[in-house]
Amino acid sequence: xxxxxxxxxxxxxxxxxxxxxxxxxxxxxxxxxxxxxxxxxxxxxxxxxxxxxxxxxxxxxxxxxxxxxxxxxxxxxxxxxxxxxxxxxxxxxxxxxxxxxxxxxxxxxxxxxxxxxxxxxxxxxxxxxxxxxxxxxxxxxxxxxxxxxxxxxxxxxxxxxxxxxxxxxxxxxxxxxxxxxxxxxxxxxxxxxxxxxxxxxxxxxxxxxxxxxxxxxxxxxxxxxxxxxx
Amino acid sequence: xxxxxxxxxxxxxxxxxxxxxxxxxxxxxxxxxxxxxxxxxxxxxxxxxxxxxxxxxxxxxxxxxxxxxxxxxxxxxxxxxxxxxxxxxxxxxxxxxxxxxxxxxxxxxxxxxxxxxxxxxxxxxxxxxxxxxxxxxxxxxxxxxxxxxxxxxxxxxxxxxxxxxxxxxxxxxxxxxxxxxxxxxxxxxxxxxxxxxxxxxxxxxxxxxxxxxxxxxxxxxxxxxxxxxxxxxxxxxxxxxxxxxxxxxxxxxxxxxxxxxxxxxxxxxxxxxxxxxxxxxxxxxxxxxxxxxxxxxxxxxxxxxxxxxxxxxxxxxxxxxxxxxxxxxxxxxxxxxxxxxxxxxxxxxxxxxxxxxxxxxxxxxxxxxxxxxxxxxxxxxxxxxxxxxxxxxxxxxxxxxxxxx
Amino acid sequence: xxxxxxxxxxxxxxxxxxxxxxxxxxxxxxxxxxxxxxxxxxxxxxxxxxxxxxxxxxxxxxxxxxxxxxxxxxxxxxxxxxxxxxxxxxxxxxxxxxxxxxxxxxxxxxxxxxxxxxxxxxxxxxxxxxxxxxxxxxxxxxxxxxxxxxxxxxxxxxxxxxxxxxxxxxxxxxxxxxxxxxxxxxxxxxxxxxxxxx
Numbered sequence: 001x002x003x004x005x006x007x008x009x010x011x012x013x014x015x016x017x018x019x020x021x022x023x024x025x026x027x028x029x030x031x032x033x034x035x036x037x038x039x040x041x042x043x044x045x046x047x048x049x050x051x052x053x054x055x056x057x058x059x060x061x062x063x064x065x066x067x068x069x070x071x072x073x074x075x076x077x078x079x080x081x082x083x084x085x086x087x088x089x090x091x092x093x094x095x096x097x098x099x100x101x102x103x104x105x106x107x108x109x110x111x112x113x114x115x116x117x118x119x120x121x122x123x124x125x126x127x128x129x130x131x132x133x134x135x136x137x138x139x140x141x142x143x144x145x146x147x148x149x150x151x152x153x154x155x156x157x158x159x160x161x162x163x164x165x166x167x168x169x170x171x172x173x174x175x176x177x178x179x180x181x182x183x184x185x186x187x188x189x190x191x192x193x194x195x196x197x198x199x200x201x202x203x204x205x206x207x208x209x210x211x212x213x214x215x216x217x218x219x220x221x222x223x224x225x226x227x228x229x230x
Numbered sequence: 231x232x233x234x235x236x237x238x239x240x241x242x243x244x245x246x247x248x249x250x251x252x253x254x255x256x257x258x259x260x261x262x263x264x265x266x267x268x269x270x271x272x273x274x275x276x277x278x279x280x281x282x283x284x285x286x287x288x289x290x291x292x293x294x295x296x297x298x299x300x301x302x303x304x305x306x307x308x309x310x311x312x313x314x315x316x317x318x319x320x321x322x323x324x325x326x327x328x329x330x331x332x333x334x335x336x337x338x339x340x341x342x343x344x345x346x347x348x349x350x351x352x353x354x355x356x357x358x359x360x361x362x363x364x365x366x367x368x369x370x371x372x373x374x375x376x377x378x379x380x381x382x383x384x385x386x387x388x389x390x391x392x393x394x395x396x397x398x399x400x401x402x403x404x405x406x407x408x409x410x411x412x413x414x415x416x417x418x419x420x421x422x423x424x425x426x427x428x429x430x431x432x433x434x435x436x437x438x439x440x441x442x443x444x445x446x447x448x449x450x451x452x453x454x455x456x457x458x459x460x461x462x463x464x465x466x467x468x469x470x471x472x473x474x475x476x477x478x479x480x481x482x483x484x485x486x487x488x489x490x491x492x493x494x495x496x497x498x499x500x501x502x503x504x505x506x507x508x509x510x511x512x513x514x515x516x517x518x519x520x521x522x523x524x525x526x527x528x529x530x531x532x533x534x535x536x537x538x539x540x541x542x543x544x545x546x547x548x549x550x551x552x553x554x555x556x557x558x559x560x561x562x563x564x565x566x567x568x569x570x571x572x573x574x575x576x577x578x579x580x581x582x583x584x585x586x587x588x589x590x591x592x593x594x595x596x597x598x599x600x601x602x603x604x605x606x607x608x609x610x611x612x613x614x615x616x617x618x619x620x621x622x623x624x625x626x627x628x629x630x631x632x633x634x635x
Numbered sequence: 636x637x638x639x640x641x642x643x644x645x646x647x648x649x650x651x652x653x654x655x656x657x658x659x660x661x662x663x664x665x666x667x668x669x670x671x672x673x674x675x676x677x678x679x680x681x682x683x684x685x686x687x688x689x690x691x692x693x694x695x696x697x698x699x700x701x702x703x704x705x706x707x708x709x710x711x712x713x714x715x716x717x718x719x720x721x722x723x724x725x726x727x728x729x730x731x732x733x734x735x736x737x738x739x740x741x742x743x744x745x746x747x748x749x750x751x752x753x754x755x756x757x758x759x760x761x762x763x764x765x766x767x768x769x770x771x772x773x774x775x776x777x778x779x780x781x782x783x784x785x786x787x788x789x790x791x792x793x794x795x796x797x798x799x800x801x802x803x804x805x806x807x808x809x810x811x812x813x814x815x816x817x818x819x820x821x822x823x824x825x826x827x828x829x830x831x832x833x
Binding site: 063068096114117120121193194195203211218220 | 328474487494502
Binding site: 231286290293294315318319320321322323325326480 | 649652653656665666667669670671672674675676677
């Protein structure tokens, strides 16, 4: 019987620990680590700037509304700042790129995916996005043209041209480019699950309460079972 | 406190019109249960709790979910959009969605532990054969409900998982084509499929409530087994269900909720096991994801399916692996119930548990030649476990049984 | 056996477990009922913009605000004169019953017009009895409207469902089952002709 209980606990602990190990690699090449803090309003705002200035040229984030940029405390932009960003788009619309899917297919061969959920939709999450953005290199085999060869993209041939200008960048610019990649990864991680901070906060109280309740129930069980010879 | 309520006038009024007192006595306060049950007996009540949780969260999700595969901007659909609306705009929608997704996996964890208990302690043997059979029916309906539910978000895995499984049915001779069309409602998985799967997903758990009622009733007629497998006689070695097992079950619920809430609040995707990465990508009927696998709780049967070259043989084997569960009570001829006292059967059962875990691992991974071989060997043992059972009792030297529990 | 022994501990634990269980149950209900309150995107759709210059003289249009019907009437000078002279048949001539909505702009002078700009009356088109949309019957007397209106009809609205009557400022008349004047809602002019309702 003790063996069974041990097995049960072992399986459950494995189940909890396993996913952390699973995240480490991205299709073979070990991913770089992204410095992301989804509780940092500063980083998320910087990431939003990168998103608007660079990514929105081709990508939409349709589940992020301009109103959300005001309402989410992690972003908390002013009405004026958002009015400037949205131009003619209504306040309740999502952040949609001006690049039509037809034009994109002609220019890049593929329609750029919506980025609202990209961090959840790729193995490696934020680490993968960060690695991808800082992973443009020259193809060692010389087959894939510069700007389309990426260390971390499965198959190495990516339709998206180097958005941050990582390839052949000046050494002096490395820190800034890495910061931009980290910041936009933070923004994308946040918008992939905008209630995560709230969820963690509530979760803390729930766990404390449940542990206390379980202890009380255990003591009650022990107490009541004193009557039984077992 | 219960006796205070039962002595009140209001209760008397209700009892006169429903027979409530007799029910409470026969099912709770005077219902006799062996006193030596261990914590493996908690999983039945936990399964009931998770069923209730799934129905509750499901009903509230259904207030916002829209079962339509009509396309929206960016390659998404009305259904996918409605799930994201629940995650972002609906008050506490994110919590209800995560509870439902984690709950689905939790349901299978709990039920597999419950079945494992049944296998190990011989709870399927007479007079509990029908109880076991009803349980297998519950398992099948659970799998159906999970399969229908998984299509609803209309992600890549949703769509392609449904495509693969409905194609499976197509492999059956004579009725296959008809079955496939009836399931899909069209030439391929599409909007008609989604709508009917939503309807069936709502229906199946409600069917379960009725069947679980039958399951508990069947149990209450024959009474619970216990770790020794011995028949127990009322009075000496039994105790009333209430308050002893109600409180022990309550403690079990506390432990379960602690794990469950930890996952819901801190790791609901479980590294892609509970909510798969590919399902955050909207369904694309022109592009299969590089790696299709069913959700973890269906993977053992997926391996059995894939272990055969012939598509038809694979489908038949998969069906047989479920069907054989029904006849287990009649395959095992040993007079001894509990594996505690059956050294040969105990090894077989442990090996069976390990086999199912390995089958699951193979089903989740990409099919390399090695894993395929491992899958085939474990599939063979899966069936061997059942097919050997009628013979085990002939040569197994069981350990001496205790006098009483 | 343990009838008198240490039942205090047992009772304490029962109460503690029961109490915490009740707290847990209550806490669990909160997100479920909460999820039934309007979602964030529903709340975001709470304002409607409208250009009043699209309404011609004497015309009534019905627009939507928060899913409710709203009257926008372009009141001619004729119609504006009809707000006077019948205070005694009005239940709430000064719109005192529900003040808050119009408190920002109501003055003793414009009370009878019940609008920021008297020539454009904007109010909720829902009879305050049971919610039907009243019929616009602006001309005084019975010439156009027959017996559906009283002989001394000053012009206004008549609700076909249970017969409530309102004047040209939407003020409810005596004898009507409706208790209140047709409701005003918060609105403001962002330009000469652009109104934001809500």
